[in-house]
Amino acid sequence: MRVRTDHWHLPTRPLLSSLLGVLLVTALAPRPVAGQATPSVSGASAQDPAALVRRIEQLEAQVHALTERLGGSLGGSTLPPVQSASGPAPAKDERGAEDEVQAALHEHEGADGPRMQVRGYADLVYRRGAASAERGFGLGQADAFVTSRLSDRVNVLAEAVFEGSEANELAIDLERILLQFAPSDRLHLSVGRYHTAIGFYNTAYHHGAWFQTATSRPRMFAFEDDGGILPIHNLGISATGQLASGPLGLRYVAEVGNGRAATPGAAPVQNVTDENRGVAVNLGLLARPDWLPGLQAGVSVYRDRLTPGGSRIGETIVAAHAVYQASRLELLNEFLTLRHGVAGAPVRVSTGFYSQAGVRVGRYSPYARIDYLHVNALDPLYGAMGRDTGLAAGLRYDVGSWAAIKGQGERWSRRTGDPAYGFGMQLAFAF
Amino acid sequence: MRTFSPVVRVLAACLLAVAAISVVPSPARAGQEPAPDPLVIVVNRQNPVETLSGADLRRIFLGERLTWPDRRRMTVVMRPPEDPERALLLRLVCRMSEPEYVRHLLQASFVGDASAGPKQLSTAAGVRRFIFNVPGAIGYLRVSEVDDSVKVVRVDNRPPSDAAYPLRGEGR
Numbered sequence: 001m002r003v004r005t006d007h008w009h010l011p012t013r014p015l016l017s018s019l020l021g022v023l024l025v026t027a028l029a030p031r032p033v034a035g036q037a038t039p040s041v042s043g044a045s046a047q048d049p050a051a052l053v054r055r056i057e058q059l060e061a062q063v064h065a066l067t068e069r070l071g072g073s074l075g076g077s078t079l080p081p082v083q084s085a086s087g088p089a090p091a092k093d094e095r096g097a098e099d100e101v102q103a104a105l106h107e108h109e110g111a112d113g114p115r116m117q118v119r120g121y122a123d124l125v126y127r128r129g130a131a132s133a134e135r136g137f138g139l140g141q142a143d144a145f146v147t148s149r150l151s152d153r154v155n156v157l158a159e160a161v162f163e164g165s166e167a168n169e170l171a172i173d174l175e176r177i178l179l180q181f182a183p184s185d186r187l188h189l190s191v192g193r194y195h196t197a198i199g200f201y202n203t204a205y206h207h208g209a210w211f212q213t214a215t216s217r218p219r220m221f222a223f224e225d226d227g228g229i230l231p232i233h234n235l236g237i238s239a240t241g242q243l244a245s246g247p248l249g250l251r252y253v254a255e256v257g258n259g260r261a262a263t264p265g266a267a268p269v270q271n272v273t274d275e276n277r278g279v280a281v282n283l284g285l286l287a288r289p290d291w292l293p294g295l296q297a298g299v300s301v302y303r304d305r306l307t308p309g310g311s312r313i314g315e316t317i318v319a320a321h322a323v324y325q326a327s328r329l330e331l332l333n334e335f336l337t338l339r340h341g342v343a344g345a346p347v348r349v350s351t352g353f354y355s356q357a358g359v360r361v362g363r364y365s366p367y368a369r370i371d372y373l374h375v376n377a378l379d380p381l382y383g384a385m386g387r388d389t390g391l392a393a394g395l396r397y398d399v400g401s402w403a404a405i406k407g408q409g410e411r412w413s414r415r416t417g418d419p420a421y422g423f424g425m426q427l428a429f430a431f
Numbered sequence: 432m433r434t435f436s437p438v439v440r441v442l443a444a445c446l447l448a449v450a451a452i453s454v455v456p457s458p459a460r461a462g463q464e465p466a467p468d469p470l471v472i473v474v475n476r477q478n479p480v481e482t483l484s485g486a487d488l489r490r491i492f493l494g495e496r497l498t499w500p501d502r503r504r505m506t507v508v509m510r511p512p513e514d515p516e517r518a519l520l521l522r523l524v525c526r527m528s529e530p531e532y533v534r535h536l537l538q539a540s541f542v543g544d545a546s547a548g549p550k551q552l553s554t555a556a557g558v559r560r561f562i563f564n565v566p567g568a569i570g571y572l573r574v575s576e577v578d579d580s581v582k583v584v585r586v587d588n589r590p591p592s593d594a595a596y597p598l599r600g601e602g603r
Contacts, residue, residue, distance in 0.1 A: 185497055
């Protein structure tokens with residue numbers, strides 16, 4: 001279209017003044033902020049006060065009716081006005097959001113009684129070891145982990161593990177059953193069968209191989225029925241909590257339980273009866289300082305009296321750990337001494353440590369571990385175990401967020417005999 | 432040559448200025464995204480807490496701290512995993528990615544440290560409404576999403592308007 005330039009001329013003075021005035025007022029008038037709904041009253045003309053009053057009365061009646069309905073469904077609680085920060089949402093989305101809030105409040109109030117949460121952790125392994133029992137595919141552990149909130153401060157935790165034996169038989173073990181009471185951050189009480197808080201690894205990584213970086217546990221934390229030397233499980237009362245320590249982030253652990261059985265042939269975990277009158281006591285102190293998130297260091301002292309065959313053996317386990325776990329780096333270091341004292345004989349001291357380092361590069365986590373366990377040859381309970389030194393290196397690959405494939409090579413040397421080599425693959429997952 | 436009165440010249444200058452302001456692109460129009468609102472930590476209005484340290488927040492959102500100083504039970508409210516504000520909170524407060532956070536919560540539950548885990552609500556209005564109704568609740572919103580139904584707490588004793596307020600940034 002051609003522009004007719006011959007009609008371009010300055011308007012007369014009164015017209016120009018009016019035009020400029022309108023433009024200035026328009027330009028300088030306050031604008032609604034982006035995303036903020038422009039106030040409007042639908043269905044009523046801004047020029048008609050009577051219509052506006054009628055509309056306000058209608059809206060008040062609607063608000064009153066809605067308040068009564070919502071108040072009834074929430075046990076009389078007052079609801080705030082729900083405001084959309086990004087303008088009016090479609091009615092379907094608003095209904096969905098409202099349903100979501102109502103469901104969350106309903107669940108929070110525990111109106112339906114205890115609600116169980118069930119998780120599963122399992123692993124499958126493939127091994128190539130020196131012994132025939134360490135070859136081929138194997139079922140690791142299938143862990144059914146259940147928590148249930150009974151009230152604001154009372155929970156139940158239960159864990160049952162399905163596991164295969166060397167005789168290829170499947171068995172179910174109730175690994176943990178705990179009633180937990182947490183009145184404050186200073187005190188969490190648990191009663192039942194628990195994982196003894198000796199060191200770090202035993203409570204941080206237990207059943208559920210998906211959590212741990214490596215395929216296997218450090219030698220000194222081997223399970224009781226795998227020839228381990230520590231009382232991994234216990235039955236009794238456990239208390240943990242935070243201490244007023246400012247940026248040090250101190251926490252304590254105090255446990256009193258049956259301890260383990262020492263009578264030859266007896267099940268190591270005393271689930272029903274204690275073979276002696278004494279109780280096992282474990283006290284721990286650990287720090288999680290504010291200035292380095294991911295760092296944890298601590299010590300624990302476990303004391304029990306064992307009575308195998310009528311003799312009396314004093315058992316003391318002192319463990320210390322320093323671990324650092326961040327997004328890209330994992331450093332685990334633990335050391336312990338196990339002391340067994342028999343009346344009239346010197347105390348026999350056994351020692352163990354491991355040091356594990358791993359880095360995380362995307363989905364890959366290469367790692368290495370040094371493992372050492374030296375059981376005193378004159379130890380009254382485990383003297384035949386001797387000394388094991390292990391070197392392991394492996395790679396973990398996370399397949400999505402819920403599964404991992406791990407490969408680990410190991411070299412074990414004993415005081416006597418040739419070193420043993422092994423290789424294992426593990427598929428560990430959560431569901 | 433025709434001359435104009437001073438009034439006309441002033442008005443014409445104003446008109447030109449307005450036109451120039453309308454034509455010159457604003458930073459947002461020029462393709463520069465405006466800086467997002469800071470993230471704010473919100474609690475129930477009855478909660479007496481006024482400020483929380485970064486370490487406090489980390490412990491709370493990781494489930495390591497479960498009760499308020501008045502012994503009221505804490506309930507953490509989170510937005511869904513795909514939400515940019517959630518990613519920002521995890522990065523600035525927990526120093527974790529989403530998979531690391533999920534794994535941490537599972538492990539905390541596994542060792543018996545945390546019982547229920549956070550509540551998950553998908554809208555800002557839902558977060559506000561839940562926190563309004565649950566005295567021990569704590570969550571996060573953008574500044575522009577806050578209204579009078581919730582209370583904003585300072586972080587490291589700094590209000591969100593402070594230039595050194597720590598919870599600023601993009602979610603992704």
